[in-house]
Amino acid sequence: MTSLRALIFLAINLTLGADLAIAGEEPQPKYPPGIALANPIVGAEQYLLSTAIEGGSGVLSRGLRTILPPIYKADIAYVGDHKFITRHFDYELKEDVRFLRDDRNKPLLKLPDWVATDRTYHNGLLNLSIWGHVLYVGERGKIILNDKKYYHAADFDHGMAAVYYKDRDSEWAAVIGPSGKIKYGPFRNGEIRPFINKAAIVIAAKDQDDGKQCAFLLSSHGQRIIPPIYDFLQTSDGITFFARKDGKSCLMTKSQKVLAHFPDNCVEVKLPEKIDTNSLIPARFEDFNPIPKLKEPTSSSHPEDTSWGYCSAKGTVVIPPQFFGCDNFNGEQAQVYFKEKNSTGVKSVRIRRPDY
Numbered sequence: 001m002t003s004l005r006a007l008i009f010l011a012i013n014l015t016l017g018a019d020l021a022i023a024g025e026e027p028q029p030k031y032p033p034g035i036a037l038a039n040p041i042v043g044a045e046q047y048l049l050s051t052a053i054e055g056g057s058g059v060l061s062r063g064l065r066t067i068l069p070p071i072y073k074a075d076i077a078y079v080g081d082h083k084f085i086t087r088h089f090d091y092e093l094k095e096d097v098r099f100l101r102d103d104r105n106k107p108l109l110k111l112p113d114w115v116a117t118d119r120t121y122h123n124g125l126l127n128l129s130i131w132g133h134v135l136y137v138g139e140r141g142k143i144i145l146n147d148k149k150y151y152h153a154a155d156f157d158h159g160m161a162a163v164y165y166k167d168r169d170s171e172w173a174a175v176i177g178p179s180g181k182i183k184y185g186p187f188r189n190g191e192i193r194p195f196i197n198k199a200a201i202v203i204a205a206k207d208q209d210d211g212k213q214c215a216f217l218l219s220s221h222g223q224r225i226i227p228p229i230y231d232f233l234q235t236s237d238g239i240t241f242f243a244r245k246d247g248k249s250c251l252m253t254k255s256q257k258v259l260a261h262f263p264d265n266c267v268e269v270k271l272p273e274k275i276d277t278n279s280l281i282p283a284r285f286e287d288f289n290p291i292p293k294l295k296e297p298t299s300s301s302h303p304e305d306t307s308w309g310y311c312s313a314k315g316t317v318v319i320p321p322q323f324f325g326c327d328n329f330n331g332e333q334a335q336v337y338f339k340e341k342n343s344t345g346v347k348s349v350r351i352r353r354p355d356y
């Protein structure tokens with residue numbers, strides 16, 4: 001009897017142990033037939049890149065439903081809006097071919113082999129341009145613009161994108177709309193900054209052929225909100241602007257109301273995302289006497305290597321120029337950079353926010 005009880009006790013414990021062991025293991029995903037494994041796609045949490053036992057690649061949903069069958073090369077790119085760029089070998093053409101496909105594996109557009117595949121849809125348009133060839137594709141795979149005239153193009157934002165081209169006389173920047181046609185410009189020797197709050201800073205040659213540049217704020221409706229009377233403009237929020245005019249520097253609003261005057265030799269700043277009365281603003285200076293304050297490697301014989309410091313939101317110099325570069329404060333600390341002696345290297349350290 002005792003032996004029977006012992007056998008029953010042993011059997012129960014073995015069964016419980018097996019159940020606990022199984023419970024402690026992570027269940028293996030039940031992939032579709034022929035799929036060996038699947039991994040998340042960077043930038044697309046809702047999809048998995050699948051690898052077939054025979055070596056092809058495809059796409060699965062998080063629920064392990066087949067989105068794209070595993071018949072493509074491994075460089076499948078997710079470009080947003082539930083669309084992918086795939087590549088496979090075409091036996092009739094005897095070469096690899098690329099297609100833009102939707103999440104039902106429907107081919108929307110055959111693509112040239114040179115397209116940039118690290119892009120995503122912006123405002124319903126996909127910028128597949130490379131340097132020297134511009135290509136924009138719409139939501140349904142329709143080509144909006146395919147032109148070698150432009151050598152560079154930005155992503156669409158607020159229904160507009162900056163493009164650049166050259167002719168015999170000069171280089172030009174312009175703003176195009178969703179149709180691919182120029183809406184604003186062109187601006188000679190121009191640079192169009194990203195649109196922020198439906199407006200973009202444009203830096204371009206002045207109308208007079210004197211080699212000088214002007215800066216202005218262009219609205220998404222084509223209005224010059226800030227007129228082209230400034231030499232330089234910067235903004236981080238589209239509300240507050242750092243401006244230079246006739247050798248003078250200031251912080252001002254979009255309506256050109258001056259908030260603070262900065263030193264005349266302050267020629268550039270790194271505006272924080274939000275500016276308040278306690279902000280310390282990284283600022284670059286020209287024509288100054290370097291004042292090394294920290295015992296770090298600097299190149300005092302080259303003032304341009306120590307031209308950055310910090311100003312308050314009122315324009316007062318709080319930390320004199322002594323850095324090769326510096327970042328905005330994150331809480332009580334900021335990263336600053338020094339050019340190392342007898343080297344092309346740059347060393348970075350963190351400094352604490354000073355009391356002032």
